[in-house]
Amino acid sequence: MQSIVERIKQRDIRALARAITMVENDHPEKLQLLSEIFSLEKHASYIGITGSPGAGKSSLVNRLITHLRQENLTVAVIAVDPTSPFSGGALLGDRVRMNEHFTDEGVYIRSMATRGSLGGLARATKDAIRICDAYGFDVVLVETVGVGQSELDIMKMVDTTALVLTPNSGDVLQIFKAGIMEIADLFVINKADLPGFSKLKGLVRELIKVTAPGDHKPAIVKTISTEHQGIDTLWEKIKEHQDYLYGTAAGEKRRIRQQELEVYELIREEIWREVKEFMEAHPDAAHIAADSDPYRLASEWFAKWKKEGTSRGHGTE
Ligand SMILES: Nc1nc2c(ncn2[C@@H]2O[C@H](COP(=O)(O)OP(=O)(O)OP(=O)(O)O)[C@@H](O)[C@H]2O)c(=O)[nH]1
Ligand SMILES: [Mg+2]
Structure with missing residues (x-):
């Protein structure tokens, strides 16, 4: 464990890749690794780029990389595609679009797969962001497709989320979805070369007026x-x-709130891990039938775990 963290400190790119694989696979020593990682000095900006399939997220990320490299900033890109269990397709596409950066040592591109992570893809992605930060990148860009729960979860962790929309795509419906206004820190209208830019901009502007009364109004940026x-x-x-x-x-205040949410999430994941292990090791474990009362079973097992499981100490693996 120590050696991986040591190697990350020494900027060994293979140790970085290995650490991300450990969080993807929910390695038993994951929390210890992450805790050590967290204690390393960090300073990266976390930027989320989200939007519907084909909106131009990867193309924008690619251009941003070029721009940031010109400013002498190093960049890690994490591409998340929850629709694909292995993210092979997404990575392939991104390899084509971000090709020019593959030999640049100041750029690291990684796509995330779900595999078996208990906390799911969102959890693994958040951990990967932290690992890239500890490695020393100046900027961590996270590309996610769509605006499902998993993306919303990821975007709650980044500093700044850009929602990419395109004219005449019906995309504007996306921003009416629950939760999206809450996470969009700025709107990008990409493919502004296509007709319908002004109309979409007007709609977004109206929506911002209604839904973002706070002191920080999201900007609208036009890109091609x-x-x-x-x-x-x-x-x-x-x-x-x-x-x-x-x-x-x-x-x-917002940053504190984000940190709180993350602590709660990690506690939830840890409790579930322990209860699950306890249940699986218990002689009565298999007694859940199709017509079982789930409420009764859940409270019984939780009570049983509190009584027997927590007193037996930890680290049963
Ligand atoms: N006309 C036009 N086409 C664009 C623009 N930006 C991207 N595209 C095209 O849109 C297509 C999709 O671009 P991507 O960057 O792969 O989009 P994405 O959002 O990453 O797509 P997924 O990752 O598959 O969801 C490509 O064919 C791009 O060349 C633009 O500004 N104008
Ligand atoms: Mg893409």
């Missing part, structure tokens, strides 16, 4: 990623949002 247009503005707006987060009381 295929023509390198708007990327510098996008980065500027991301930085403005970072200034808000790290330079105002409201931003500070």
Whole structure:
């Protein structure tokens, strides 16, 4: 364990990859690893890029990488595709689109797979972000497809989330979905070369008026990623949002809230791990029938675990 963390400190890229695989596979020593990782010095900005399939997220990420490298910033990209169990397809596509950065040592691109992680893909992704941060990247970009629960979870952890929309795609419906306004720190209207840009911008502007009464109104950025247009503005707006987060009381409050949510989530995951192990090792464990009363069983098992399981001590594996 120590050696992996040591190697990460020494910027061994293979140790970084190995650590991410450990969190993906829910390795038994995961929490210890992450705790050690967390104690390392970090300073990365966490940026989320989300939006529907084909909106141009990878193209934007690719352009952003180029822009950030020109500013001498190092970048880790984590591509998440919850629809694919192995993310092979997503990675292949991204390899094509981010090809030019593959030999650059200041850029690391990784796609996340679900595998067996107890906390799911969202949990593993959050851990991977932290690992990239500890390694020393200046910016961690997270690309997720769509706006399902898993993406919302991931986006709650990043500093700044950009929602990518495209004109004439019915995309605007996305922003009416529950939770999306809450996480969109800025809107990117990509493919602005296609007709319908002004209409979409008007709609988004109206929506922001109604739903974001706070002191930080999300910006709307126009991009044409295929023509390198708007990327510098996008980065500027991301930085403005970072200034808000790290330079105002409201931003500070939001960061504390994010941290709280993460602690609760980790506790939930740890309790579940222990209860599950307890149940599986218990002689009566298999007695759940199709017509069992789930409420009664859940409270009985929880009570049983509290009584017998917690007193037996930990580390049963
Ligand atoms: N006309 C136009 N096409 C674009 C623009 N940006 C991206 N595209 C095209 O849109 C397609 C999808 O781009 P991607 O970057 O793969 O989109 P994505 O959101 O990463 O897609 P998934 O990861 O599959 O969800 C590609 O064919 C791009 O060339 C743009 O600004 N204008
Ligand atoms: Mg993509």
